[in-house]
Amino acid sequence: MSRSPELRTRVEALEAASAHQDRVIAELSDAVAAQWSRIDLLTREVLRLREEMQALSQTVAPDKAPPHY
Template sequence: MTEFATRLEALETRIAFQDQTIEELNATITAQWRQIDLLTRKLEIVEEQVRSGVHIADPGTEPPPPHY
């Protein structure tokens, strides 16, 4: 095998590994964006609930503490 063919084969191998790495990184980034989108939507729901007072406890409906 000539030096040129050896160098060409090495470059082709590197490109194949780089393509695989790029695909893996793309899949990771896509999964992260899906997770970020889900968490953003959940945060918006929680913020809306806090603004509307959904989670404010009514002291009249709370059971008394065990020491009473």
Template sequence: MSDVNALTERIDALEMRLTYQDVTIETLNQTITEQWKQIDALTRQLAELKERLQEAESNAPGPANEPPPHY
């Protein structure tokens, strides 16, 4: 009878560990999903800023490295 009790206790302990692991995995999954959303938004924002900078540089008058007229 003690063998049955010992096995029952081991199974219960394993089930509890599995439950905690499932919760941890779900929490990590949610965290990673949120981080990827942030990374995606930042990547799009960076692409927009790069495009705007290129437009501003192409619309700028004259070359940027031109020496001043007094040289």
């Protein structure tokens, strides 16, 4: 029975470590979800800008020498 308090202390330490890890994992999961949301938003914005640039390049006159030449 002399190991019982030591064992109890070790189990409590493991439970505390496990709870801490659970909290950290949940925080990391939330951070990753937020980052993916931001990545999706930025990807859509890049695609929109690419389409806009392509549309503009089609409306711009062909390559001409600038007026100062």
